[in-house]
Amino acid sequence: MTSLEAVHMVAQQLDESGVPSSRVDAEILVAEVLGLTRSALYSADTQLSEKHALRLRSLVDRRRAREPLAYILGEWGFRRLTLKVDRRVLVPRPETEVLVERCLEHLRDRAEPRVLDVGVGSGAIALAIADEHPAARVLAVDRSADALAAARENSDRAPVDGRIEFRQGDLLAGISGPFDLVVSNPPYVSPEDFDTLEPEVRLFEPREAIVGVGVGAEIARAARAVLAPGGWLLLECGDGQAADLAAELERLGYLDVVRTRDLAERERVVEGRWA
Ligand SMILES: C[S@@+](CC[C@H](N)C(=O)[O-])C[C@H]1O[C@@H](n2cnc3c(N)ncnc32)[C@H](O)[C@@H]1O
Incomplete structure (x- = not known):
């Protein structure tokens, strides 16, 4: 699966769970797993390894349970x-x-x-x-x-x-x-x-x-x-x-x-x- 396919899939899953701003959250979570910035997702359509996919699933499950993105990422800008x-x-x-x-x-x-x-x-x-x-x-x-x-x-x-x-x-x-x-x-x-x-x-x-x-x-x-x-x-x-x-x-x-x-x-x- 490529990073952009992952963003599409995750956005759909978050949407189904009623998460607001599902597309942005999907981009942030996929970028987090790949160690990329959000914008880099679009310049390099990277492949997700099995390890990436497993970590992504655990982060997405937490977001689908409506845990705040900030707690999932563990840090937040202020x-x-x-x-x-x-x-x-x-x-x-x-x-x-x-x-x-x-x-x-x-x-x-x-x-x-x-x-x-x-x-x-x-x-x-x-x-x-x-x-x-x-x-x-x-x-x-x-x-x-x-x-x-x-x-x-x-x-x-x-x-x-x-x-x-x-x-x-x-x-x-x-x-x-x-x-x-x-x-x-x-x-x-x-x-x-x-x-x-x-x-x-x-x-x-x-x-x-x-x-x-x-x-x-x-x-x-x-x-x-x-x-x-x-x-x-x-x-x-x-x-x-x-x-x-x-x-x-x-x-x-x-x-x-x-x-x-x-x-x-x-x-x-x-x-x-x-x-
Ligand atoms: C709305 S949060 C604000 C946290 C942080 N200052 C911010 O703006 O993101 C309110 C904080 O006040 C603390 N708090 C609530 N009642 C308090 C009290 N009676 N005395 C001291 N701190 C209290 C809570 O533990 C919490 O950390």
């Missing part, structure tokens, strides 16, 4: 980094890249900013900030020991020179500032909505990373005690939650409250300045 990801952590999302972009905008003119990332997960936000601001120091907190272990593994592979400290804890409990910026992508899906999510999320990603009600507001309340005057709070939220969260930030005394849209034009980031 801004300039490639992060190791597995079932201990949420797969980093494109909207979180927008959150990081907003953080960097506020940190640009600060020489050695101190940053707090609440709910570090894979390390996506903390690591991207430390990678893209060469003097930022980040305290990264998570309740999950598994997530912290994964984030530490990613930190060891990233060019962040030990500028990230990891700590196990519940939100901001026991943390003292001052921080120039507090950022969080907290769990924000209600338990009722969780049951309606796609199988990739519902069946494979850690529930404690997804399900939460009012966590962003709780972080906004607690962050007031650790933010330096003029420091910024930035929160990711679910589609349809930004207006309420922005109103809550204003009620809590934050100034210059702004909502930012993701690439799909949905308001997903809310930020405010602590006076």
Whole structure:
């Protein structure tokens, strides 16, 4: 079987199992097995050996069971980094890249900013900030020991020179500032909505990373005690939650409250300045 025949066959199998973006996923899986880039699949119509075919079948079976592509590949791109990801952590999302972009905008003119990332997960936000601001120091907190272990593994592979400290804890409990910026992508899906999510999320990603009600507001309340005057709070939220969260930030005394849209034009980031 050639690589292009394999792509065609796998795309059809994924389609039958209801996998969205079946063609792209098929290309990625065949390329992974052959050790090629996706575009190289089209320039060299390589033959699959029996070993390739066996490995491909096992990866395709996992994808047909709706396991996220990121867990199957074992790594996922986030801004300039490639992060190791597995079932201990949420797969980093494109909207979180927008959150990081907003953080960097506020940190640009600060020489050695101190940053707090609440709910570090894979390390996506903390690591991207430390990678893209060469003097930022980040305290990264998570309740999950598994997530912290994964984030530490990613930190060891990233060019962040030990500028990230990891700590196990519940939100901001026991943390003292001052921080120039507090950022969080907290769990924000209600338990009722969780049951309606796609199988990739519902069946494979850690529930404690997804399900939460009012966590962003709780972080906004607690962050007031650790933010330096003029420091910024930035929160990711679910589609349809930004207006309420922005109103809550204003009620809590934050100034210059702004909502930012993701690439799909949905308001997903809310930020405010602590006076
Ligand atoms: C939506 S995930 C975000 C992960 C990562 N920051 C990202 O953006 O990809 C939320 C993270 O918050 C952590 N978490 C949930 N509740 C928490 C709590 N009460 N205290 C600390 N961390 C918590 C979860 O373990 C999970 O790693």
